[in-house]
Amino acid sequence: MVKINPNFQKLPGNYLFSEIARRVSAHAAANPGKKLIRLGIGDCTLPLPPAVIKAMSAAVEEMGKKESFRGYGPEQGYEFLREAIAENDYAALGIKLAADEIFVSDGAKSDCGNIGDIFDKDNSVAVCDPVYPAYVDTNAMAGRAGDHDGDRWTNLIYMPCTAETGFMPEPPKRTPDMIYLCFPNNPTGAAATRDRLSLWVDYAVKNGSVILFDGAYEAFITDETLPRSIYEIKGAEECAIEFRSFSKTAGFTGTRCAYTVVPKALKRQGESLNSMWNRRQTTKFNGVPYIVQRGAAAIYSDEGKKEVAANLAYYQKNAAVIREGLTKASLSVFGGVNSPYIWAQTPGKASSWDFFDLLLNKAGVVSTPGAGFGPAGEGYIRLTAFGDAEATIEAVERIADSIR
Amino acid sequence: MVKINPNFQKLPGNYLFSEIARRVSAHAAANPGKKLIRLGIGDCTLPLPPAVIKAMSAAVEEMGKKESFRGYGPEQGYEFLREAIAENDYAALGIKLAADEIFVSDGAKSDCGNIGDIFDKDNSVAVCDPVYPAYVDTNAMAGRAGDHDGDRWTNLIYMPCTAETGFMPEPPKRTPDMIYLCFPNNPTGAAATRDRLSLWVDYAVKNGSVILFDGAYEAFITDETLPRSIYEIKGAEECAIEFRSFSKTAGFTGTRCAYTVVPKALKRQGESLNSMWNRRQTTKFNGVPYIVQRGAAAIYSDEGKKEVAANLAYYQKNAAVIREGLTKASLSVFGGVNSPYIWAQTPGKASSWDFFDLLLNKAGVVSTPGAGFGPAGEGYIRLTAFGDAEATIEAVERIADSIR
Numbered sequence: 001m002v003k004i005n006p007n008f009q010k011l012p013g014n015y016l017f018s019e020i021a022r023r024v025s026a027h028a029a030a031n032p033g034k035k036l037i038r039l040g041i042g043d044c045t046l047p048l049p050p051a052v053i054k055a056m057s058a059a060v061e062e063m064g065k066k067e068s069f070r071g072y073g074p075e076q077g078y079e080f081l082r083e084a085i086a087e088n089d090y091a092a093l094g095i096k097l098a099a100d101e102i103f104v105s106d107g108a109k110s111d112c113g114n115i116g117d118i119f120d121k122d123n124s125v126a127v128c129d130p131v132y133p134a135y136v137d138t139n140a141m142a143g144r145a146g147d148h149d150g151d152r153w154t155n156l157i158y159m160p161c162t163a164e165t166g167f168m169p170e171p172p173k174r175t176p177d178m179i180y181l182c183f184p185n186n187p188t189g190a191a192a193t194r195d196r197l198s199l200w201v202d203y204a205v206k207n208g209s210v211i212l213f214d215g216a217y218e219a220f221i222t223d224e225t226l227p228r229s230i231y232e233i234k235g236a237e238e239c240a241i242e243f244r245s246f247s248k249t250a251g252f253t254g255t256r257c258a259y260t261v262v263p264k265a266l267k268r269q270g271e272s273l274n275s276m277w278n279r280r281q282t283t284k285f286n287g288v289p290y291i292v293q294r295g296a297a298a299i300y301s302d303e304g305k306k307e308v309a310a311n312l313a314y315y316q317k318n319a320a321v322i323r324e325g326l327t328k329a330s331l332s333v334f335g336g337v338n339s340p341y342i343w344a345q346t347p348g349k350a351s352s353w354d355f356f357d358l359l360l361n362k363a364g365v366v367s368t369p370g371a372g373f374g375p376a377g378e379g380y381i382r383l384t385a386f387g388d389a390e391a392t393i394e395a396v397e398r399i400a401d402s403i404r
Numbered sequence: 405m406v407k408i409n410p411n412f413q414k415l416p417g418n419y420l421f422s423e424i425a426r427r428v429s430a431h432a433a434a435n436p437g438k439k440l441i442r443l444g445i446g447d448c449t450l451p452l453p454p455a456v457i458k459a460m461s462a463a464v465e466e467m468g469k470k471e472s473f474r475g476y477g478p479e480q481g482y483e484f485l486r487e488a489i490a491e492n493d494y495a496a497l498g499i500k501l502a503a504d505e506i507f508v509s510d511g512a513k514s515d516c517g518n519i520g521d522i523f524d525k526d527n528s529v530a531v532c533d534p535v536y537p538a539y540v541d542t543n544a545m546a547g548r549a550g551d552h553d554g555d556r557w558t559n560l561i562y563m564p565c566t567a568e569t570g571f572m573p574e575p576p577k578r579t580p581d582m583i584y585l586c587f588p589n590n591p592t593g594a595a596a597t598r599d600r601l602s603l604w605v606d607y608a609v610k611n612g613s614v615i616l617f618d619g620a621y622e623a624f625i626t627d628e629t630l631p632r633s634i635y636e637i638k639g640a641e642e643c644a645i646e647f648r649s650f651s652k653t654a655g656f657t658g659t660r661c662a663y664t665v666v667p668k669a670l671k672r673q674g675e676s677l678n679s680m681w682n683r684r685q686t687t688k689f690n691g692v693p694y695i696v697q698r699g700a701a702a703i704y705s706d707e708g709k710k711e712v713a714a715n716l717a718y719y720q721k722n723a724a725v726i727r728e729g730l731t732k733a734s735l736s737v738f739g740g741v742n743s744p745y746i747w748a749q750t751p752g753k754a755s756s757w758d759f760f761d762l763l764l765n766k767a768g769v770v771s772t773p774g775a776g777f778g779p780a781g782e783g784y785i786r787l788t789a790f791g792d793a794e795a796t797i798e799a800v801e802r803i804a805d806s807i808r
Contacts (some may be wrong), residue, residue, distance in 0.1 A: 001581065001612030001613075002523060002524075002581040002582060002612060002614045002672050003523065003526060003527055003581065003672075003673070004522060004524060004672050004673050004675050004677070005521065005524050005525075006522055006524060006525060008680050009675065043476045044474070044475050045470070045473070047468050047470045047472075047473040048468055053467065056695070057461060057464050057465075060457055060460045060461050060695075061457070061461075062739070063460075063659065064454065064456075065449060065451050066449050066450065066451050067450070068451075069448075069452070071448050071449065071655075071657040072657045072658055073658050077519075081453045106510055107690045108691070109689070109690045109782045111686070113687065116413065116686065117409065117545060119406060119407065119409055120406075120407035120408060122407060123407055130623070136690070137687045138687060138688055141684070141687065141688075146426055148751040176406065177406040177407065180405060208405030209405075209406055210406045232572045253475040253690075254467070254473075254475045254693065255467065255693050255694070255695065256472040256693045268405070268407075268408050269407070269408050269522075271408050271413065273408070276408065279412060279415065280412075280545070282513060282539060283542060284513070284518065285510045285658075286510070286513045286660060287658075287660065288660070289659050289693060289695075289696055290659070291460070291693075291695065292693055292695075292696075293660065313478060317772050
């Protein structure tokens with residue numbers, strides 16, 4: 001008799017965004033005709049940049065002709081894309097990476113979960129609280145989280161990120177083997193300084209830990225003193241894996257392209273994690289569609305860079321609108337600078353699911369309840385800057401009205 | 405100190421196709437100007453069908469306009485594709501599947517490996533010998549294979565598939581919990597009859613095993629008495645997961661789209677494997693690009709069906725050319741009917757890597773050494789029908805010359 005993975009039975013309820021989708025569907029069904037504004041999920045609304053469209057159209061045409069058709073590509077991604085990444089996202093910051101330290105994939109969500117394959121089940125794992133749920137759930141599935149006690153996982157190390165500490169985690173008492181960090185942070189919108197990241201890199205090098213650094217929101221950094229990559233920090237190449245995505249940078253949420261950096265200098269127990277990840281990817285993955293990789297590479301053209309910058313400016317404006325509007329409405333608001341996420345305290349100490357329901361029912365605005373990101377997210381909601389500009393303005397007005 | 409997954413250290417040498425690529429590169433570097441014919445990897449050479457190109461071009465345009473742009477899609481695939489699959493690939497065979505029993509993914513290779521996430525580490529696993537290496541390597545990584553003794557994995561149950569038994573596995577003495585079956589088979593090209601599959605379904609139902617059925621080559625079945633899906637067999641919905649791919653059907657090797665069927669009737673220890681796989685996919689995957697799903701759906705249009713059939717006929721002709729040519733050259737040849745793979749015995753009991761090297765060096769033809777698929781593959785090579793038609797004819801002539 002086959003045995004199922006018992007860890008799945010420990011997972012509480014639904015994945016956060018599925019639960020939101022369920023409540024929103026139920027609300028929409030009960031209120032036909034009412035216009036909902038969705039600022040919950042961090043999903044882009046601007047179309048793909050023209051340079052990307054042009055490159056993908058050309059690639060589709062190539063696939064239709066025998067002489068230019070492409071079958072299996074390299075599992076790790078085409079050289080043209082890996083090299084464009086190395087040059088534009090790293091060399092431009094003074095970071096030397098070889099193309100084969102970069103692994104192109106279908107998404108940072110996939111990689112943040114799949115990376116667990118190369119680590120032993122018995123490592124201790126630290127996550128920020130609140131945290132992007134995928135880190136937690138994938139480690140729970142792998143058996144690293146222990147049991148869920150209704151509130152927390154017994155074996156996870158939670159690093160509270162609260163207003164008191166500027167939403168920055170502190171090194172925990174029990175030393176973790178694997179440390180998930182995400183800056184600019186999802187969900188709090190907090191961005192880490194060079195000193196902050198240096199502290200973590202030194203800590204990981206000293207303890208032999210590995211930092212799993214989610215840099216999916218790097219493109220939203222505007223403060224030039226902030227690091228854009230963990231590899232700007234001395235020693236990080238010996239202790240950190242970095243996840244990046246084209247989802248929020250260039251609107252690829254439905255087009256699917258991301259990449260993960262595993263430096264060759266990163267070794268544990270005599271093994272190169274770069275080789276291990278390469279083995280994992282060549283065995284369990286077959287690369288990103290050629291068409292999509294051509295689209296991703298186009299964002300590094302002169303034209304593409306300008307268009308991406310314009311889209312980012314549009315979303316940054318939304319972030320400012322939300323931040324300023326909610327502040328004016330007397331909410332305590334964090335993030336929204338160097339980040340597409342706004343993290344707002346619920347008024348009157350309302351629970352975050354209650355405030356989510358209030359915003360859904362009274363304002364017709366979809367947010368994300370902070371409690372869905374972990375116990376320390378209770379008392380907050382997250383709003384995203386990825387909506388339509390006019391709708392965002394309207395949403396802020398509606399929220400202000402609903403809490404007046 | 406972080407601990408790596410110790411199972412990676414047990415993996416012998418390189419993944420088969422990487423090793424072939426290495427030898428071919430070395431040969432090409434040493435013999436510049438020599439024309440190599442690649443019949444090793446099962447990679448398509450015909451361009452994508454015009455209906456697919458048309459649909460993808462239109463989808464690229466949609467992504468470039470705000471009103472038709474698509475962000476995150478459902479992790480499980482769009483309804484339009486899941487329904488087209490249910491109707492054309494299943495209802496047409498008399499199999500009733502709901503759209504939510506079908507999970508669209510980026511590849512059967514990914515799914516065949518990732519499916520292990522929902523099963524316990526301590527299940528016993530049976531594989532055919534020879535076998536597509538990804539089943540073995542992914543289970544080894546997950547700790548289900550034990551140790552590699554230089555020849556075999558100590559905990560895997562090998563089911564020898566030899567010429568004597570028509571390359572059909574027999575139920576093993578030790579009862580396996582997870583049973584990987586692939587028909588039409590990669591690498592032997594053997595196709596299973598209804599009676600054969602019934603035997604396995606009854607066996608799995610009786611023992612509570614789960615069959616992981618790889619049907620990636622279903623489109624090559626021409627014999628109408630053969631089952632195209634394991635769900636044509638009574639009871640299979642209670643014991644089998646089926647993997648399908650657009651790679652070989654419609655030339656999607658570089659475009660990446662596949663799907664996995666997990667019937668709702670499939671339960672173990674009171675849990676629905678459909679729900680478990682849904683949880684796995686929503687947590688560790690973010691769906692296939694919208695553009696690609698539109699391309700995949702187009703193969704079910706009238707135009708698309710005709711074009712796919714024409715491409716399949718082209719490859720089937722190649723299979724016949726190889727089968728007949730090698731037979732004429734006095735090789736013992738199997739497969740190549742109902743299958744794109746030709747499985748040929750090496751002459752003079754040569755080892756399969758030696759014969760691979762001979763074909764590479766004397767004929768300039770890339771094959772796949774049978775030993776790379778497992779101990780019982782020794783003494784065979786695999787050739788694929790996915791090459792260019794003229795090149796395939798030339799390859800067969802060159803092979804005949806090289807062994808004369």
